[in-house]
Amino acid sequence: MYERLKDCPICLHNDFTNFIICKDHLVTEESFAIVQCNNCGLKFTNPRPTLENIAKYYDSEEYDSHKKKSSGLVDIVYNVARSYSLKKKIALINSLQPEKGKILDIGCGTGHFLGYCENNDWETVGVEFNDKAKSIASELINGTIYSCLDEIESKKEFQVITLWHVLEHLHDLHGTLKKIRKLLMKNGSLIIAVPNSDSWDCNYYKSIWAGYDVPRHLYHFNKLTINILAKEYKYKVQHIVPMKLDAFYVSLLSEKYAHGKNRFFKAFNSGLKSNRWAKKNQDNYSSLIYILTKK
Numbered sequence: 001m002y003e004r005l006k007d008c009p010i011c012l013h014n015d016f017t018n019f020i021i022c023k024d025h026l027v028t029e030e031s032f033a034i035v036q037c038n039n040c041g042l043k044f045t046n047p048r049p050t051l052e053n054i055a056k057y058y059d060s061e062e063y064d065s066h067k068k069k070s071s072g073l074v075d076i077v078y079n080v081a082r083s084y085s086l087k088k089k090i091a092l093i094n095s096l097q098p099e100k101g102k103i104l105d106i107g108c109g110t111g112h113f114l115g116y117c118e119n120n121d122w123e124t125v126g127v128e129f130n131d132k133a134k135s136i137a138s139e140l141i142n143g144t145i146y147s148c149l150d151e152i153e154s155k156k157e158f159q160v161i162t163l164w165h166v167l168e169h170l171h172d173l174h175g176t177l178k179k180i181r182k183l184l185m186k187n188g189s190l191i192i193a194v195p196n197s198d199s200w201d202c203n204y205y206k207s208i209w210a211g212y213d214v215p216r217h218l219y220h221f222n223k224l225t226i227n228i229l230a231k232e233y234k235y236k237v238q239h240i241v242p243m244k245l246d247a248f249y250v251s252l253l254s255e256k257y258a259h260g261k262n263r264f265f266k267a268f269n270s271g272l273k274s275n276r277w278a279k280k281n282q283d284n285y286s287s288l289i290y291i292l293t294k295k
Contacts, residue, residue: 111137
């Protein structure tokens with residue numbers, strides 16, 4: 001089952017243009033259209049699977065955030081990059097909130113990030129929509145893992161709320177952001193990491209860019225559309241931090257989609273080009289971390 005959106009998920013205008021056709025390389029090989037709003041510029045997958053039907057598109061042993069163990073060279077590369085990224089993430093959070101309290105990670109996967117948080121004296125809570133990943137996370141961390149945000153009481157008790165490559169997956173974009181605002185403390189930090197549709201690697205790989213990841217990725221953000229979304233919910237984008245390793249991993253997957261095999265040298269070269277280009281072009285790296293605070 002699919003649903004066709006008649007209004008833009010951000011600005012609610014109903015004037016958009018067909019942008020590109022992409023294939024689901026992970027599970028079904030189906031093709032999906034991405035359209036672009038002519039008002040705010042947001043690109044989004046349309047039509048898209050319904051909330052009730054989306055689960056089957058995650059049903060793959062290759063889906064990284066739901067894996068417990070690694071197998072194969074690409075997985076090893078992913079896990080080395082993940083370990084490095086986790087250290088950078090916790091360092092970033094500790095710098096934003098020196099007095100440690102409660103942290104909520106939405107879409108926490110198998111719980112590796114929350115495990116790092118606990119090792120740094122944070123009180124952890126997670127939300128994970130996939131039952132298999134939730135079960136793994138529950139074994140890994142001491143904090144509670146919920147199946148949805150509605151299970152958490154709407155009190156402003158979290159100093160930090162994170163969505164690491166999760167915002168682009170949420171069917172109810174506005175409803176989720178409203179709930180997050182109720183849960184975040186007055187001086188808390190909302191941290192959102194998403195692929196950047198203005199990056200060099202997106203422009204280079206086009207329809208096979210792994211950052212599109214249709215139909216799991218419902219929205220395809222850039223700096224402008226994140227700022228529009230932040231403004232609507234009365235947040236201010238305080239900082240934007242690049243995720244430079246993502247250029248290499250995304251390029252590696254894109255090369256595999258294009259050629260049916262791993263091309264490490266080519267992917268490494270594309271990752272370098274993407275990061276060098278971003279340094280000269282408004283820091284438009286492959287993925288970006290947005291640090292938001294309440295106005």
